[in-house]
């Protein structure tokens with residue numbers, strides 16, 4: 001008997017949560033795009049400024065990656081990498097946060113021009129952040145370190161063009177750090 005009443009409770013719960021029974025809470029303005037839950041372009045909230053988005057979301061989470069990697073090479077070598085699961089989990093979370101936040105840079109009104117250079121820079125950052133996430137998951141210190149360097153190159157690529165003036169694309173080939181391990185796959 002206990003089992004069937006649990007099943008009933010579960011069925012009621014599911015019915016309550018099914019999309020059909022959910023009341024519409026707001027009226028869409030503009031055309032909905034399939035797969036967006038009925039949201040339209042007008043539903044994005046983009047009043048957080050680019051400066052705040054950079055400082056508090058992109059930069060903040062990037063340092064969640066960068067503070068957890070590298071070597072301080074002196075008389076002895078000090079490693080900055082996480083030493084336990086909690087630390088690696090935090091590193092992975094920071095990398096995921098950067099990756100997802102690149103979509104925020106593409107919300108309507110945020111890109112500073114329309115020739116796809118901005119889009120390419122966000123994808124460069126996304127790819128690097130996802131590399132960092134995978135490396136953190138795999139506890140691969142060298143790959144995590146170089147993914148962090150790739151992330152930095154993506155910041156520079158966009159800032160060179162949109163913040164400091166267009167100084168051309170930076171050299172993004174990986175170079176070994178003095179005294180550090182070689183880049184992966186070389």
Ligand code: HEC
Nearest residue numbers: 050051054055058059062118121122125154155158162163
């Ligand atoms: C797609 C373009 C783009 C990418 C990629 C990008 N930025 Fe930015 N960033 C900008 C723009 C544009 C500004 C200037 C914002 C303003 O002041 O209006 C900026 C400004 C900043 C600022 C200054 C914020 C302030 O308080 O004024 C910081 C810090 C920053 N970015 C960090 C980063 C870091 C770290 C990365 C890479 C992990 C990064 N950005 C990647 C476009 C980008």
